[in-house]
Amino acid sequence: MxxxxxxxxxxxxxxxxxxxxxxxxxxxSAREQLRRGDFSALEERRRAAEGQDxxxxxxxDQIINPLxxxxxxxxxxxxxxxxxxRLGKYQADARLDLINKTLPQAMDELPNFVKECYRxxxxxxxxxxxxxxxxxxxxxxxxxxxxxxxxxxxEVLAFHSAQPQHGGLAAIYVLLRKxxxxxxxxxxxxxx
Numbered sequence: 001m002x003x004x005x006x007x008x009x010x011x012x013x014x015x016x017x018x019x020x021x022x023x024x025x026x027x028x029s030a031r032e033q034l035r036r037g038d039f040s041a042l043e044e045r046r047r048a049a050e051g052q053d054x055x056x057x058x059x060x061d062q063i064i065n066p067l068x069x070x071x072x073x074x075x076x077x078x079x080x081x082x083x084x085x086r087l088g089k090y091q092a093d094a095r096l097d098l099i100n101k102t103l104p105q106a107m108d109e110l111p112n113f114v115k116e117c118y119r120x121x122x123x124x125x126x127x128x129x130x131x132x133x134x135x136x137x138x139x140x141x142x143x144x145x146x147x148x149x150x151x152x153x154x155e156v157l158a159f160h161s162a163q164p165q166h167g168g169l170a171a172i173y174v175l176l177r178k179x180x181x182x183x184x185x186x187x188x189x190x191x192x
Contacts, residue, residue: 063135064144069161070172072151077158077175085124085175088163092126092173093117099130103145110146111153114176118155121179126162131170139170146172 073082096113098106130139162171
């Protein structure tokens with residue numbers, strides 16, 4: 001059957017009984033909204049991109065100095081394990097790049113990334129957040145947000161700013177809990 005025959009057959013089917021065109025939803029482009037003077041959507045996008053959304057506002061004491069390293073560990077993490085993490089002795093099994101991402105995008109990606117890594121049994125991961133030169137630089141706000149968000153994720157045991165060869169103050173190492181399979185294997189190994 002030729003292309004012309006297929007086109008004719010398709011047209012005949014579409015002109016048959018019971019076939020109606022789909023109703024389309026009227027959409028207004030951002031350019032059209034601006035032409036009409038409706039700046040609300042644009043303002044909302046700008047606030048979210050700049051981190052001015054209420055969820056992404058920081059108090060002065062929450063913003064970390066760009067030259068300060070990030071460091072945190074849960075109670076129960078052995079000092080030797082944390083020292084090895086801090087010194088970059090564990091190989092990062094996965095990497096999340098948050099450079100040029102907005103805070104809302106990062107807030108969506110971070111928990112999914114951590115949970116996926118945990119599910120696959122990855123223990124050490126790295127997060128690149130970039131390095132800003134002043135306190136209100138987007139990279140420094142991302143770094144400050146990570147310092148707040150990471151301790152709230154149950155799978156995270158510890159984190160520390162990376163060594164210079166791995167990104168320095170622009171990246172952090174994150175230590176994750178063992179998943180259920182790894183815990184069982186560890187129990188089996190130490191029973192005998």
